[in-house]
Amino acid sequence: MRFITDSPGETQALARRMAERLNGGEVIAFTGGMGAGKTAFTRGLAIGLGAGDVASSPTFAIVNEYEGRLTLEHFDMYRIDTWEDLYSTGFFDYLDTDRVLAVEWSENIEGALPEGTIYIDIRPGDTETRREITVRGWKGEL
Numbered sequence: 402m403r404f405i406t407d408s409p410g411e412t413q414a415l416a417r418r419m420a421e422r423l424n425g426g427e428v429i430a431f432t433g434g435m436g437a438g439k440t441a442f443t444r445g446l447a448i449g450l451g452a453g454d455v456a457s458s459p460t461f462a463i464v465n466e467y468e469g470r471l472t473l474e475h476f477d478m479y480r481i482d483t484w485e486d487l488y489s490t491g492f493f494d495y496l497d498t499d500r501v502l503a504v505e506w507s508e509n510i511e512g513a514l515p516e517g518t519i520y521i522d523i524r525p526g527d528t529e530t531r532r533e534i535t536v537r538g539w540k541g542e543l
């Protein structure tokens with residue numbers, strides 16, 4: 402499904418609706434370049450899970466954890482380019498748990514994403530504050 406948003410708030414609102422329908426164990430894989438809105442979307446997920454605010458992409462920590470109705474693990478794979486790097490992030494330890502994994506720069510770990518991954522691609526629209534958000538692998542409404 403495809404959505405157009407016209408502000409960061411609209412992107413967050415979409416993400417909050419997704420958060421309300423999460424059961425735990427989902428992997429949410431973002432694609433889209435720098436400044437696309439991946440962190441903005443993740444912020445909406447965290448708010449929707451009652452896990453508070455997401456400060457920024459966890460570029461240096463690689464993963465930040467947010468506790469809410471479900472635990473959200475927020476990964477930034479920008480600097481991950483080997484399997485060894487990926488193992489060291491703990492990504493595989495979190496798979497098949499009841500945590501929700503939100504993965505920025507999932508392009509870099511494409512081959513490691515499990516079956517059932519929810520793919521979210523965010524592209525700039527034709528105004529400064531417009532984004533085209535394509536969601537694949539989501540079952541149900543948003």
Ligand SMILES: Nc1ncnc2c1ncn2[C@@H]1O[C@H](COP(=O)(O)OP(=O)(O)O)[C@@H](O)[C@H]1O
Binds near residue numbers: 407408433442532
């Ligand atoms: N419709 C929109 N949805 C999301 N972010 C938007 C939108 N319009 C403008 N923005 C701005 O784009 C930027 C997105 O930044 P961020 O979420 O950190 O991107 P990324 O994590 O993909 O690099 C923010 O400054 C945000 O305010």
Ligand SMILES: [Mg+2]
Binds near residue numbers: 439440457458505
């Ligand atoms: Mg980011």
